Amino acid sequence: MITGVVLGAALVVSLVASASIGQFHASPADVLGSLWNGLIHGVDPGRSQVDGVLWSIRFPRAVLAALIGASLAVAGAVMQGVFANPLAEPSIIGVNAGASVGAAIVFVFGFSQTAVWSLPLAAFVGAVGTAFAVWGLSRVGGAASVLTLILTGIAVNAVAVAVTSLLIFMGDRSSREQVVFWQLGSLAGARWVDVGTTAAVFACGFVACLVIRRQIDVLALGDAAASSTGVSVERLRFGALVLVSVLTAAAVAFAGVIAFVGLIVPHALRLAVGPSHRHLVPLSALGGAVLLSIADVAARTVVPFADLPIGIFTAVVGGPLFLVMLRRTLSGYRLGR
């Protein structure tokens, strides 16, 4: 409860900060005033220069960062729950590698010039398609065990990375650059239509995750015990993986690959509020939103006049942080089953 209030307050502060900080400076009062005017009198980016910058650039970017962070963190929490493993990450089932394949196809074959939505759509389809391929292949010969799922994921990931490499090899110089930069992840150029699409997917996925969160807890007992307790393990795990892949796919579709959010946020919150998904799933949404908002501000401001790819930033900060947390808490967990 306290953690929820703290995270909620942190989210408000980080969103306002995200909107005010940048090359064009707007004070927090400007931000709140513009927000108020927009809500009362309707949005008009032409009203003033402040309104213009905020409503067409800063606000969509800040909200998209929060939504993507929330999606990635919820997906990570659910992923770790259904694998009963604190080191599980959505990328295990190939979502990031699959999204990269979709994005690379669009860049290399020049579809991005034909239609603006072709890139997010291709990334989304690539991500979800790869996740289903991993699931389907791991089920050969009966139910998918966690181990076969992970090993299948490694194989499918390798193939997807190879396909992306091949596409980069086939592409011209500009499309190569586009693929590489897309894979680094960026929130630059966020539009309201991106925000709306991500918000819709997140809302549906998040509600579904809330519904299954209590059953996810029981998977910590192991598949056989969870089943004898009354949980349909196969069906739950399949449903959860669909949610994880859709949430992650929607996140990477607009911003490219952003690593470690799905790993760090649930892990840190588990230390604060315990492992029960009853709390972990909703708090991960808040925590992920806060983390990515702050990371986006940092990505925009750490190097003057440069918009660092946010994926680099989350990985550079997240990797070492994860190692520290890992060393401190490893003794409390079982890593395999």
Added chain:
Amino acid sequence: MPALEVTGATVEVGGSTILDEADLTLESGEVTIVIGPNGAGKSTLLGVAAGERRPRAGTVRIGGVDLAGLSVTQLAKRRAVMPQDTTVAFPFTVREVVAMGRTVWNDRAGAEDAVAMDALETIGLTSFADRSITTLSGGETQLVAFARVIAQVTPVGESSVVLLDEPTAAMDVAHAEATLVTARLLASQGAAVGIVLHDLDAAAAYADRLVLLHRGRVRSTGAVGEVCVESLLSEVYGSPIEVYDHAGDIRVAPRRRFEPA
């Protein structure tokens, strides 16, 4: 009508027969203990009875209903199972782990916790309620798993079926005895209890009925006195075993001979 009845169960894994037309009958109000050497098929038989393992041939009826026609949730309302592996992946509190036994009943939060605490009290572990499960020893973790099973079958009655797979394997003598006494208590409240056990002496003391498995087949079944026969046990285990009377109780122990050279 027995509470649970396995008839002619056959299980094959990779071409070798693990269970060969084995029968198991659990009656309400009775404790049935399955004994036998390593690899005899005890856990497999319990798994078949629990519905976790589908036999190649044979039927399982629970309260007269074929188990194959029941959903996971319907099954969970009729029987609870304590597995051999009782480890928990995340550091949930003991109270949370026991409450997981209530999943299928959809209690309100307060009611769920009350049942969990009652179950912990039954096994004398209320002082552990708020400890993290991952800080417990193997035997203590088994006790918590037993409490979870008790929570799942609460309220215990004629239709309750409790299956325990080597519940005392990691426990000290005091916890092991307390666990088996509690199993008897559940039976006295009407439950049909099936236990896989390695400790022959404890099996003889706490069972109403014994089932002796050997190489996937039921070698002998019946009251303790009928199954605990020196020649039979010694032959099945391939090691000399003594059965003797101690103040009216049947005791079973390996014959220990250690002769210094």
